[in-house]
Amino acid sequence: MNLVEKILAHHAGVATVKPGDVVVAKVDFAMVHDARALNALKQIQKLGTNGLPFASRTALVIDHFSPPPHPEAANTHVAMRRFAEEHGAVLFDVGDGICHQVLPEGGHLTCGDIVVGTDTHSTTYGAFNALGTGVEGTDIAAVLTTGKLWFRVPESIRIELKGELQPGVWAKDVTLAMLGRLGAEGANYRSLEYVGSGVAAMAIDDRMTLSNHAAELGAKAALLEADEKTLAWLKAHGAREPRPVKADADAQYAQRIEIDAAALAPQVARAHHIDDVVSVTEVASQRIDVALIGTCTNGRLDDIRQAAAILKGRRLAKGVRMIVTPASRDIYIAALREGLVETLTAAGASVEAAGCGTCVNITGHFIAADRQVVISSANRNFKGRLGNPSSEIWIASAATVAASALLGRVADPREVEGGRWRNAA
Amino acid sequence: MSLPNISAACHVVGDDINTDVHCSSKYMPGRDTAYVAQHAFEQVAPNFVSEFKFGDVIVAGRNFGINSSREQAVHVMRLLGVSAVVAPSFGRQFFRNAINNGLPLVECDTSGIEDKDRVEIDFAAGVLTVPERKIRRALPTLPPAIQTLLAAGGLIAFLQQHPDWNVGAA
Numbered sequence: 001m002n003l004v005e006k007i008l009a010h011h012a013g014v015a016t017v018k019p020g021d022v023v024v025a026k027v028d029f030a031m032v033h034d035a036r037a038l039n040a041l042k043q044i045q046k047l048g049t050n051g052l053p054f055a056s057r058t059a060l061v062i063d064h065f066s067p068p069p070h071p072e073a074a075n076t077h078v079a080m081r082r083f084a085e086e087h088g089a090v091l092f093d094v095g096d097g098i099c100h101q102v103l104p105e106g107g108h109l110t111c112g113d114i115v116v117g118t119d120t121h122s123t124t125y126g127a128f129n130a131l132g133t134g135v136e137g138t139d140i141a142a143v144l145t146t147g148k149l150w151f152r153v154p155e156s157i158r159i160e161l162k163g164e165l166q167p168g169v170w171a172k173d174v175t176l177a178m179l180g181r182l183g184a185e186g187a188n189y190r191s192l193e194y195v196g197s198g199v200a201a202m203a204i205d206d207r208m209t210l211s212n213h214a215a216e217l218g219a220k221a222a223l224l225e226a227d228e229k230t231l232a233w234l235k236a237h238g239a240r241e242p243r244p245v246k247a248d249a250d251a252q253y254a255q256r257i258e259i260d261a262a263a264l265a266p267q268v269a270r271a272h273h274i275d276d277v278v279s280v281t282e283v284a285s286q287r288i289d290v291a292l293i294g295t296c297t298n299g300r301l302d303d304i305r306q307a308a309a310i311l312k313g314r315r316l317a318k319g320v321r322m323i324v325t326p327a328s329r330d331i332y333i334a335a336l337r338e339g340l341v342e343t344l345t346a347a348g349a350s351v352e353a354a355g356c357g358t359c360v361n362i363t364g365h366f367i368a369a370d371r372q373v374v375i376s377s378a379n380r381n382f383k384g385r386l387g388n389p390s391s392e393i394w395i396a397s398a399a400t401v402a403a404s405a406l407l408g409r410v411a412d413p414r415e416v417e418g419g420r421w422r423n424a425a
Numbered sequence: 426m427s428l429p430n431i432s433a434a435c436h437v438v439g440d441d442i443n444t445d446v447h448c449s450s451k452y453m454p455g456r457d458t459a460y461v462a463q464h465a466f467e468q469v470a471p472n473f474v475s476e477f478k479f480g481d482v483i484v485a486g487r488n489f490g491i492n493s494s495r496e497q498a499v500h501v502m503r504l505l506g507v508s509a510v511v512a513p514s515f516g517r518q519f520f521r522n523a524i525n526n527g528l529p530l531v532e533c534d535t536s537g538i539e540d541k542d543r544v545e546i547d548f549a550a551g552v553l554t555v556p557e558r559k560i561r562r563a564l565p566t567l568p569p570a571i572q573t574l575l576a577a578g579g580l581i582a583f584l585q586q587h588p589d590w591n592v593g594a595a
Contacts, residue, residue: 022570024590035451039496046581072455120493120518134518136496138525138580148590150570150580185441185488189517218491220517362451380492382443 002156002251003223004191007131010245011114012151019155019254028130029057029108030143031117033099035064035362038076039137040118041083047145054147055087058140059108061099062092066355069363097328097354100124100212100296105330110234111226112243116143121296121379123219126192126211127204128234129226129244134215154191154220155254161198163262167420168413170306171206172298172377172397174198174259175213176267180277181257188218190254193247198261199224203423204233205302212297216274216379266400266412271373271392272383280400280412290374291316291405292366293398294325294352295359298377301331302423303398308340309421310402310413311347317408322349323366325357349405361387368393375404428529428548428575431508433481437540438469440486444498444519451495458497462504479506482544484535486512490519499526509546511535511553524571527579533562569593 001009001016009017011025032040037060044052060080065073077094084091092102100121109115111129116122118140125132135149143149161174179186192214199207207224214222224230226244234242266280293299293307304326316322324344326332332354335341341351352358358366359378368374368391381393396404399413399421406416413419448465450456466473483489483502489512490498499522502510510523511531523530531546533553537560538544545554551564567575570592577583584590 020568022568022592024570024592036495043581047584070454134493136494136518136522136525138496139521142580142584146584146588146590150574150590150592152568152571185491185514185516188488188514189520218488218517362454382446382492 002247003193003245004131004154004156004221006245007112007114008151008153017153019153021153022150024148024150025114026147027116027143027149028113029115030140031059031061031099031103032140033061033063033119034076034080036118036137037080040140041079043137043141044144047141052087052144054144055089058144059090059092059103060084061102062094063098064356065363066094095329095353098296098356101327104128105237105328107238110239110242112245116149120215121212123214123222124208124212124296126221126223127207128230129224131221133221154189156191156193157187157255158193158253159257160196161259161261162196163260164198164201165261165264167422168399169264169266170397170399171202171209173264173267174210176269176277177264179216179275182217184216184275185218190219192219192222194224203302204229205300209297213379266397268410269381269395271394272381274381274395280410283410286410287373288375288404288409289320289372291320291322291401292358292374292376293401294357295378296327297379298398299325299327301334303377304335304340306399306421307402308343309418310406310416312343312418314347314406316348316405320405320408322405323352323358324349325352326354328354360385375401377401431482431546433508433544434541435482435484435538435544436473436477437484438466441488441491442469442485443492444490445492445495448498448501449495458500458504462501465501477505480508483507483510484538485510487514488516490516494518494522496522499523499528502528524574525580527575529575531564533564
């Protein structure tokens with residue numbers, strides 16, 4: 001069996017499973033964020049809240065409407081705090097950070113787990129050799145009352161990254177290349193397994209991007225095997241005892257893909273379609289007005305370090321504005337200690353409190369102007385996502401976003417000073 | 426346990442319908458399901474709601490319900506009386522939401538089916554027919570556990586009867 005099959009079989013208490021089977025499996029941890037909490041709490045009421053033994057293994061995360069832009073969101077936040085208090089659930093409040101960052105940082109998941117969350121990017125937990133997948137309020141109600149959920153066993157795609165990414169090229173570029181190749185939803189219903197020397201060489205931050213961004217491919221999950229880096233990271237964050245899972249030598253895959261990681265250039269998704277992907281060099285004359293770094297996809301410490309390495313001692317191009325939103329409070333503190341916040345602020349960027357930030361206009365705190373071109377390290381760029389269908393959103397790595405902010409046009413980070421920074425750890 | 430047959434008019438929408446945008450209040454803060462139901466799909470099919478009759482079917486292109494797929498979209502469709510959605514493929518989360526809320530999904534090639542055609546779905550026989558177009562297509566069999574959840578009217582209703590998750594006993 002492959003990774004997702006092994007985890008599902010183990011949690012369903014059966015010897016083997018195959019794609020297409022539907023199993024009822026035990027869940028290890030659940031997450032509900034504030035954009036879905038109202039619906040989830042409503043569904044939970046239908047099944048009754050007399051004793052919710054799973055509540056202590058459920059996190060309520062206030063990240064999307066952070067801080068709340070309207071009374072509905074503020075009232076939802078109050079209901080979440082009350083529920084957490086009454087039932088002993090874990091609460092992450094305004095400013096603590098994005099669900100997919102604070103769950104692993106808080107030690108709430110480990111290798112071999114099944115973790116469900118009310119968010120498509122719950123695939124992120126796959127970076128830790130766990131089955132992380134998105135669900136909705138009804139699913140959460142089932143998990144909270146029974147500790148179990150039904151799953152359809154997905155087909156899997158094995159993606160091997162051969163060689164290592166060049167300095168200045170990141171996991172974001174791998175996923176964008178995959179989107180260009182398979183198309184948005186090109187892996188719909190399927191689980192991805194990323195393997196190879198290119199994955200082994202990645203730091204945990206970048207591996208999380210790889211698993212997270214698989215959501216844009218439509219993937220149900222995106223799993224990596226665990227190695228020394230994974231185990232050390234989990235231990236440092238107080239996770240439970242890991243149960244690492246490896247794919248069998250004869251594991252079956254619906255598709256096998258090889259990527260020459262060493263030959264990959266930085267990639268850019270052009271406006272409106274996440275799978276309209278080109279190499280950065282093909283669009284280097286494209287003007288940009290606004291640069292955004294953050295989100296569950298690329299708002300981690302290594303992303304902020306990439307931006308600071310490029311912008312240290314320099315200024316944003318004339319007329320360009322930039323907002324940086326750390327993915328969590330812990331990342332914010334680390335960025336402060338390393339002087340990254342000072343570097344970016346001095347360069348002309350604004351650094352905002354941790355949260356989902358400028359990913360999507362549901363808070364009203366960043367809306368693009370007509371004909372403005374935004375380059376963002378986020379994950380989705382459909383027309384109007386930043387509150388204005390007359391604006392454009394281009395998607396790239398944090399390094400490419402920062403290099404573009406420096407030059408006022410889409411820029412290859414490998415061609416600017418500091419753009420080849422990489423995490424030596 | 427089989428789902429009841431359907432014979433109803435269909436309402437055709439295109440590929441890659443994002444139900445967050447066209448059938449939820451994700452971008453309309455504070456609006457409830459009843460409000461969204463009055464405006465569902467109006468940007469992609471302007472007369473959708475005024476022409477839709479309780480029990481009708483939605484026929485769509487590929488990837489119906491892509492992206493984050495609010496469960497509210499299915500609540501809206503249930504409120505409108507959508508009896509099934511037919512499409513060659515669905516967004517993954519939408520698929521879950523539909524099963525969890527007892528809305529049958531039919532995975533099937535929809536080419537050649539025109540707006541307002543009468544669509545007949547026989548779940549037991551696994552056949553979709555559109556008599557006036559002479560279309561007859563075989564349907565994949567849904568796994569028994571999913572049929573059980575659908576027949577119960579969704580996951581909440583199922584768990585109210587079977588809190589032990591005995592999907593074989595229903």
